[in-house]
Amino acid sequence: MRNESEVPLTDTPFNIPVADRLKRLPPYLFGRINKLKYQKRSAGIDVIDLGMGNPTDAPDPLITEKMKEALLDPKNHRYSVANGISNLRKEVAGRYFRLYGARLNPDDEVIACLGSKEGFSHMCLALMGPGDTAIVPAPTFPIHAYSVMLASGNVIALDVREPYKFLENVVYTCEHLYPKPKLVVVNFPHNPSGTCIDQDFYVELVRLAKKYKFLVISDFAYADICFDGYKAPSFLATPGSLDVGVELTTMSKGFSMAGWRIGFCSGNREMVRALATIKGYYDYGIFQATQIAAIVAMRHCESAVQAIAKEYGERRDVLVEGLNRLGWDVERPQAGMFVWAKIPEPWAEMGSIDFAMKLMEEAGVAVSPGRGFGEEGEGYLRLAIVENSQRLRQAVRAIGKCLKVEQAPAA
Numbered sequence: 001m002r003n004e005s006e007v008p009l010t011d012t013p014f015n016i017p018v019a020d021r022l023k024r025l026p027p028y029l030f031g032r033i034n035k036l037k038y039q040k041r042s043a044g045i046d047v048i049d050l051g052m053g054n055p056t057d058a059p060d061p062l063i064t065e066k067m068k069e070a071l072l073d074p075k076n077h078r079y080s081v082a083n084g085i086s087n088l089r090k091e092v093a094g095r096y097f098r099l100y101g102a103r104l105n106p107d108d109e110v111i112a113c114l115g116s117k118e119g120f121s122h123m124c125l126a127l128m129g130p131g132d133t134a135i136v137p138a139p140t141f142p143i144h145a146y147s148v149m150l151a152s153g154n155v156i157a158l159d160v161r162e163p164y165k166f167l168e169n170v171v172y173t174c175e176h177l178y179p180k181p182k183l184v185v186v187n188f189p190h191n192p193s194g195t196c197i198d199q200d201f202y203v204e205l206v207r208l209a210k211k212y213k214f215l216v217i218s219d220f221a222y223a224d225i226c227f228d229g230y231k232a233p234s235f236l237a238t239p240g241s242l243d244v245g246v247e248l249t250t251m252s253k254g255f256s257m258a259g260w261r262i263g264f265c266s267g268n269r270e271m272v273r274a275l276a277t278i279k280g281y282y283d284y285g286i287f288q289a290t291q292i293a294a295i296v297a298m299r300h301c302e303s304a305v306q307a308i309a310k311e312y313g314e315r316r317d318v319l320v321e322g323l324n325r326l327g328w329d330v331e332r333p334q335a336g337m338f339v340w341a342k343i344p345e346p347w348a349e350m351g352s353i354d355f356a357m358k359l360m361e362e363a364g365v366a367v368s369p370g371r372g373f374g375e376e377g378e379g380y381l382r383l384a385i386v387e388n389s390q391r392l393r394q395a396v397r398a399i400g401k402c403l404k405v406e407q408a409p410a411a
């Protein structure tokens with residue numbers, strides 16, 4: 001269970017303390033906003049929820065039909081294999097080759113996970129321990145830091161909004177920290193800031209990994225959601241990447257299958273094996289019917305992925321243009337499911353948490369405060385483009401009304 005309050009977890013019955021690793025977690029900063037959202041919803045008040053990157057669109061009917069069929073087959077109700085069934089791993093390797101030209105051996109370079117978040121967390125548990133340090137992106141998608149902390153490792157969060165500066169800071173850290181960082185986590189397209197990179201970034205990252213001897217985890221959750229002809233590069237398409245790291249991908253975003261809990265960790269075989277070892281102890285794999293439906297999804301539903309990316313692109317335009325017509329200064333992200341919006345004057349000094357509370361209370365729009373992604377996120381809001389365009393227009397009107405500003409006419 002997540003600690004939803006702002007008070008850190010302490011003791012259990014009989015004053016028996018929780019493990020120290022739980023006490024290392026900072027308070028959950030989205031708690032207050034979530035509480036208000038649930039209160040409003042239970043009072044029957046409509047909330048436009050742009051808080052979480054939780055898709056509201058249904059998966060392609062081919063996927064759900066296959067799921068229904070697989071559900072009726074009794075043999076799919078047994079424990080499945082912890083690594084994912086062989087045809088699923090082959091499909092993942094096939095998709096990597098089709099989309100990125102990356103060659104993976106499905107036998108030992110691909111493993112299925114209960115969502116990429118599970119794969120990421122358990123990979124950190126497999127790699128990190130007391131005294132080990134990981135560099136993670138800042139602003140920080142919380143699990144990138146918390147998984148390392150839960151594994152008793154130390155975190156250095158480096159700003160990724162200028163990606164090549166990030167690499168310079170990785171070099172600086174490697175040259176000045178002893179022991180050197182063991183792991184560098186990257187996440188492009190980046191949640192929350194929407195920062196994107198080109199393939200050359202990974203060429204340099206692989207070179208640095210080999211020079212300074214660190215491992216790499218690339219969280220590629222938003223691989224499928226790119227706009228305006230941009231194609232997010234895969235870390236695994238970089239020569240030498242299989243020697244130093246792995247990449248996490250997911251069916252949650254591009255295939256709108258977030259609740260199904262299916263993702264993948266692919267790449268360096270020793271790292272994949274370390275994750276497989278941990279998973280072999282902790283779980284019995286993904287529901288087999290889900291795995292079968294996922295095979296069909298990857299084999300036959302690429303056009304649905306492109307259609308959903310187009311839809312997110314249109315929503316991005318509606319939200320960015322709408323906020324800019326309110327006088328905000330919001331950049332158009334090239335990929336991902338979020339608009340990362342600088343809080344306009346005179347509201348910035350209120351702080352992102354209180355400003356997000358105001359939007360929730362007075363406009364009925366739920367957004368994530370930038371501060372929830374670490375200090376580097378202060379001064380920003382993250383708005384997920386998960387509601388349809390009409391609801392996004394409604395959200396912009398409600399925000400304008402709450403801040404008492406008129407929308408400028410459309411250009």
Ligand SMILES: Cc1ncc(COP(=O)(O)O)c(C=O)c1O
Binds near residue numbers: 252
């Ligand atoms: C950067 C990033 N990684 C991983 C995830 C989790 O994805 P999954 O549903 O595959 O666990 C998310 C979900 O929001 C995300 O934003």
